[in-house]
Amino acid sequence: MGLGVDWAVDWLKLSAKAMAEHRTELIELDRAIGDSDHGENMDRGFQAVVQKLDETPPETAGAALKAAAMALMSKVGGAAGPLYGTAYLRAATSLGDSTDIDADALASALAAARDGVVARGKAETGDKTMIDAWTPAVEAARNAASDGGDVHAVLQAAAEAAEVGAVATDPLVARKGRASYLGERSAGHRDPGAASTALLLRAAAAAAAGSVGNTGTSAGNTGTDAV
Amino acid sequence: MTVGIVVVSHSSKIAEGAVELAAQMAPDVELVAAGGTDDERIGTSLEKVLAAVEQSLIDAGGDGVVVLTDLGSAVMTAESAIEFASDPDAILLADAPLVEGLVAAAVAAQGGAGVEDVRKAAEAVGFGASAGTEAPGSPRESSEPDAAGDFELINPMGIHARPAAKIAGGLSGLDAEVTINDVDGTSMMALMTLAAGQGATLRVEARGKDAGKAVQYVGRLVGEGFGEI
Numbered sequence: 001m002g003l004g005v006d007w008a009v010d011w012l013k014l015s016a017k018a019m020a021e022h023r024t025e026l027i028e029l030d031r032a033i034g035d036s037d038h039g040e041n042m043d044r045g046f047q048a049v050v051q052k053l054d055e056t057p058p059e060t061a062g063a064a065l066k067a068a069a070m071a072l073m074s075k076v077g078g079a080a081g082p083l084y085g086t087a088y089l090r091a092a093t094s095l096g097d098s099t100d101i102d103a104d105a106l107a108s109a110l111a112a113a114r115d116g117v118v119a120r121g122k123a124e125t126g127d128k129t130m131i132d133a134w135t136p137a138v139e140a141a142r143n144a145a146s147d148g149g150d151v152h153a154v155l156q157a158a159a160e161a162a163e164v165g166a167v168a169t170d171p172l173v174a175r176k177g178r179a180s181y182l183g184e185r186s187a188g189h190r191d192p193g194a195a196s197t198a199l200l201l202r203a204a205a206a207a208a209a210g211s212v213g214n215t216g217t218s219a220g221n222t223g224t225d226a227v
Numbered sequence: 228m229t230v231g232i233v234v235v236s237h238s239s240k241i242a243e244g245a246v247e248l249a250a251q252m253a254p255d256v257e258l259v260a261a262g263g264t265d266d267e268r269i270g271t272s273l274e275k276v277l278a279a280v281e282q283s284l285i286d287a288g289g290d291g292v293v294v295l296t297d298l299g300s301a302v303m304t305a306e307s308a309i310e311f312a313s314d315p316d317a318i319l320l321a322d323a324p325l326v327e328g329l330v331a332a333a334v335a336a337q338g339g340a341g342v343e344d345v346r347k348a349a350e351a352v353g354f355g356a357s358a359g360t361e362a363p364g365s366p367r368e369s370s371e372p373d374a375a376g377d378f379e380l381i382n383p384m385g386i387h388a389r390p391a392a393k394i395a396g397g398l399s400g401l402d403a404e405v406t407i408n409d410v411d412g413t414s415m416m417a418l419m420t421l422a423a424g425q426g427a428t429l430r431v432e433a434r435g436k437d438a439g440k441a442v443q444y445v446g447r448l449v450g451e452g453f454g455e456i
Contacts, residue, residue, distance in 0.1 A: 041270075070273065070274075073272075073273035073274075073304065073307055074265060074272050074273045074274035074275075075265065075272070076270070077264045077268060077269070077270025077271065077272065078270055078300055079299060079300035079303060081270075081271070081272075081273070081300070081304065082273070082300060082303035082304050082306070082307045083303065085273065085307060086303075086307060120303050120306065120307070121303065177299070
């Protein structure tokens with residue numbers, strides 16, 4: 001059983017919840033090495049995502065992610081808007097109209113999202129940015145998929161790797177974004193974008209756990225009971 | 228119809244102020260400001276920038292659009308907006324200082340320059356470039372000019388912003404490479420750095436199909452004292 005629109009909507013709503021819950025934490029991280037608006041911006045952006053999904057329920061996972069991309073790019077305000085917006089948009093394009101997303105498709109969509117962030121922000125691994133959470137997540141997802149893991153295993157692996165990647169930004173010296181102005185003084189703080197990426201991928205895994213539970217083993221179940 | 232120009236800034240006041248400033252020197256160019264977020268905070272909004280770009284595409288009527296931006300994420304939002312736009316190939320992003328680049332671009336557009344040349348005019352200003360001598364299309368020392376002339380400035384203020392805008396604007400619409408006292412005649416900033424006052428002589432050298440017209444054009448403006456006497 002692959003994933004569909006219910007998972008995508010669940011993911012985005014759980015993301016909104018995570019951004020609200022971790023708002024202060026993200027603000028504190030950003031206060032140390034940035035302009036202290038990341039928590040507030042992400043919270044506002046994801047509230048707009050939820051509003052948009054409620055107003056116009058999407059038909060496919062791709063459509064849900066595309067709607068989220070547009071809302072984030074318009075409402076976040078800071079650099080996270082176009083970066084996450086591009087990530088969701090590329091993931092949406094990668095998934096297309098699929099209503100039965102399997103492990104390989106999921107790993108490919110995560111890779112497309114990461115490539116979008118790289119293209120937009122022009123950061124590399126080790127620059128102390130969200131790429132340092134995205135790249136290990138993409139690699140872990142690919143490995144899990146090629147080892148025959150199901151969709152939940154893929155997202156679980158991605159979330160864990162992103163969390164490790166985010167923690168690993170602590171000692172790095174920033175080379176991109178506002179934090180790069182601080183030079184050596186940026187070391188010793190976690191990158192806020194890497195931290196929010198880990199939270200978003202954790203939400204994706206949690207949503208998949210919910211979807212897998214809901215859809216059970218019945219192939220005929222359309223999953224309308226989810227959310 | 229001229230090339231349209233969109234200004235993307237984190238601040239709506241900066242975007243609107245820059246547009247107001249440039250409009251003084253380019254009254255016929257459609258300048259669209261897209262600053263701040265939807266709810267008037269500091270930041271950039273895809274929706275706002277996309278709306279501005281689409282408006283500008285209509286205003287420009289097929290002549291194309293040049294986008295100028297301020298800090299980092301404004302560039303990312305502008306790039307996203309171009310990807311989403313109805314005609315991405317007609318929109319060029321200029322890598323230039325916002326205010327100086329905008330004024331140079333607006334003046335070039337006012338003079339009838341095409342979209343590529345308007346972007347070039349903005350980028351020629353450069354970050355820290357001096358006297359416009361590194362500008363694209365600047366002096367080719369080797370060949371003899373096809374037309375040349377020496378004109379003495381008679382207006383009391385000499386070459387200040389407005390005359391520089393008139394010269395650069397008119398010349399950028401002609402098919403000629405023009406230097407004035409060895410700087411690029413289509414660069415308003417370069418002309419201003421000449422600091423040529425009343426009584427100073429402008430040496431105009433032009434190469435290309437419209438060389439004669441270019442020299443005549445500058446001669447006429449100088450002779451009329453740029454309409455200031």
